[in-house]
Amino acid sequence: MLRKVSNIVSGLPKIHLAAATICTGIIGASLLLPSNEVEATRSTIKLITPKSETTVTSAAAKADQNAKPAESSTENNPVALTTDAQQTASFDSTGMLEATEEQESLASPAPIIENWIEYEVRSGDSLSTLFKRAGLSARDVYQVSQATQEAGVLKRLYPGQTLSFLIEGGEMEKLRFSQDQLNSVQLERTEDGYKVEHISLTPDVEQRIVSGKITNSLFLDAERAGLSGRMIMQMAQILGWDIDFALDIRKNDSFRVLYEEKFLDGKKIGEGDVLAVEFKNRGRTVRALRFVDSNGDTNYYTPEGESMRKAFLRSPVDFRRISSSFNPERYHPVLGKKRPHRGTDYAAATGTPIKAAGDGKIIWRGTKGGYGKTIILQHGGNITTLYAHMNGYKSGLSAGSRVKQGQVIGYVGKTGMVTGPHLHYEFRVNGVHKNPVTVALPHAQPVPSKERAAFTKQSSQLLALLEGETTIALADNDR
Numbered sequence: 001m002l003r004k005v006s007n008i009v010s011g012l013p014k015i016h017l018a019a020a021t022i023c024t025g026i027i028g029a030s031l032l033l034p035s036n037e038v039e040a041t042r043s044t045i046k047l048i049t050p051k052s053e054t055t056v057t058s059a060a061a062k063a064d065q066n067a068k069p070a071e072s073s074t075e076n077n078p079v080a081l082t083t084d085a086q087q088t089a090s091f092d093s094t095g096m097l098e099a100t101e102e103q104e105s106l107a108s109p110a111p112i113i114e115n116w117i118e119y120e121v122r123s124g125d126s127l128s129t130l131f132k133r134a135g136l137s138a139r140d141v142y143q144v145s146q147a148t149q150e151a152g153v154l155k156r157l158y159p160g161q162t163l164s165f166l167i168e169g170g171e172m173e174k175l176r177f178s179q180d181q182l183n184s185v186q187l188e189r190t191e192d193g194y195k196v197e198h199i200s201l202t203p204d205v206e207q208r209i210v211s212g213k214i215t216n217s218l219f220l221d222a223e224r225a226g227l228s229g230r231m232i233m234q235m236a237q238i239l240g241w242d243i244d245f246a247l248d249i250r251k252n253d254s255f256r257v258l259y260e261e262k263f264l265d266g267k268k269i270g271e272g273d274v275l276a277v278e279f280k281n282r283g284r285t286v287r288a289l290r291f292v293d294s295n296g297d298t299n300y301y302t303p304e305g306e307s308m309r310k311a312f313l314r315s316p317v318d319f320r321r322i323s324s325s326f327n328p329e330r331y332h333p334v335l336g337k338k339r340p341h342r343g344t345d346y347a348a349a350t351g352t353p354i355k356a357a358g359d360g361k362i363i364w365r366g367t368k369g370g371y372g373k374t375i376i377l378q379h380g381g382n383i384t385t386l387y388a389h390m391n392g393y394k395s396g397l398s399a400g401s402r403v404k405q406g407q408v409i410g411y412v413g414k415t416g417m418v419t420g421p422h423l424h425y426e427f428r429v430n431g432v433h434k435n436p437v438t439v440a441l442p443h444a445q446p447v448p449s450k451e452r453a454a455f456t457k458q459s460s461q462l463l464a465l466l467e468g469e470t471t472i473a474l475a476d477n478d479r
C-alpha cells in the first residue's frame with residue numbers, strides 16, 4: 001500500500017530523503033521534485049505552524065495550509081518513495097524527512113521549523129488509526145494511553161475533533177488534542193514519559209435580546225428576528241409544555257428571548273442557554289426563566305417558581321396517529337364485542353422507542369394476558385402509567401428499576417391481542433383510568449424552598465433584562 005507524506009513545506013532549499021526502518025506506520029514520500037517542492041497529498045491534513053514556536057525562513061513560508069485529499073498513486077507523485085511495511089519515512093530534528101541513503105549529498109542546513117500535522121477525527125477513528133495515519137507505532141499509542149489514562153483524556157474521540165502531532169526524528173515530541181474550540185490537551189515528551197497539560201480557554205459571554213412578532217410561522221419569523229435554529233428549538237422546548245407550536249400559534253403573537261452568546265478573541269464561537277423567554281400567545285403571556293440550583297442543575301421556571309415542565313409527557317412515544325382513543329363504550333376490534341378502551345393507542349412502527357412518561361419505578365415488567373409485553377410504572381401522587389403490546393424491553397431494566405422522565409423503557413410492538421403495532425398507554429390516578437390525552441398533568445417540582453432566595457434574586461434580574469429596553473443587539477422586527 002502506498003501512502004504519501006504531507007510534510008507540506010514548499011520551496012525549501014534542500015530536503016533529506018529518508019528510508020528509515022520502523023514498524024507499522026506505512027508511509028511513502030513524495031520528494032525532490034525538480035523545483036525542490038514537496039507535494040502535499042495526504043487527506044484531511046493541514047500544516048500548523050504556530051507563530052510563537054516557529055522559525056521559518058522566507059523560502060519556507062509558502063507552506064500549503066490546505067492540503068487537499070488525494071488518492072495515492074504514483075503517477076502524480078513522480079519521485080514517490082514506494083514503501084511497504086519495511087520502509088517508512090522518518091523526520092529529523094527539523095521536521096524534515098531525513099535521508100539515510102544516496103540523497104545524503106543533497107543535504108544542507110535546513111531551517112528550523114516545527115512541523116505540526118493536524119488530523120481531523122473521522123467516524124470510526126481510534127487513537128490507533130490516527131497514530132498509524134501519522135506514521136507512529138503501536139508503541140507510541142501505548143505510551144500515550146499510559147500517560148493519559150490517569151488524566152482521563154483521549155479515552156473517546158468524536159468526529160470533528162482534531163489531533164495534532166509534532167514529530168521529530170520519528171519520535172512524537174508533542175501531541176495536541178482539541179476536544180472543542182475551548183478545550184485542548186497537550187502532551188509533551190520528557191525524560192520520563194509524557195507530560196499532560198490541559199489548556200482551557202474561557203470565552204467572553206455576552207447577553208443578547210431578540211424580539212419579534214409572528215407574521216408567518218414561528219421558525220421564519222424568529223429566524224428573521226435573528227435567532228439561530230438552535231435558539232428557536234430551545235425556546236420551543238422550554239415553552240412546549242404550555243404552547244403547542246404546531247396548533248396554537250397565531251398572527252401577531254410575539255416573543256422576546258434573552259440568551260447568551262460566546263466570543264473568543266472577539267469572534268463569535270457559539271451560543272449558550274436561553275436565560276429568559278417571553279411569549280405572548282393569543283393574548284396570554286408565558287414567561288420562563290432559567291435557574292441553576294446549588295447542585296448545578298438547570299431548569300426553567302415561571303416567575304413564580306413553578307416548573308415549566310410537567311411531571312408527565314403527554315405522549316410517551318413519537319406516534320404517527322392515535323389509532324384508538326380513550327373510550328369507555330368501545331366496540332373491541334378483536335373480541336368483536338363492546339369493551340371499554342381505557343387507554344390511548346398510538347400507532348407507530350415496530351421498534352419505535354417508548355419513553356417513561358414521568359420519573360418513577362417499574363412495578364411490572366412482563367407479559368400480561370392480552371396486553372402482551374407490558375411495563376407498569378409507579379409515580380408520585382399515586383399515579384401509575386402502563387405501556388402495552390411492546391416488542392421488547394430496554395435492556396437492563398427490571399421490576400424495581402428507577403426510571404427518569406423521557407428515558408427509553410422499551411419498543412413498540414404487537415404482542416398480545418392486537419391487529420397491528422401500536423403502544424397502548426394508560427394513565428391511572430388512585431387506580432382510576434383517566435384519558436391520557438386530556439388529563440391535567442401535574443407540574444414537575446417547583447423551585448425547592450431552600451433555593452427560593454437565590455431564585456428570587458436571579459429571576460428579578462432576568463425579568464428586568466427581559467422587560468427593559470435593552471439595547472444589546474436588539475433585533476426588532478415589530479416595525
Ligand SMILES: [Zn+2]
Binds near residue numbers: 324343344345423
Ligand atoms: Zn389500546
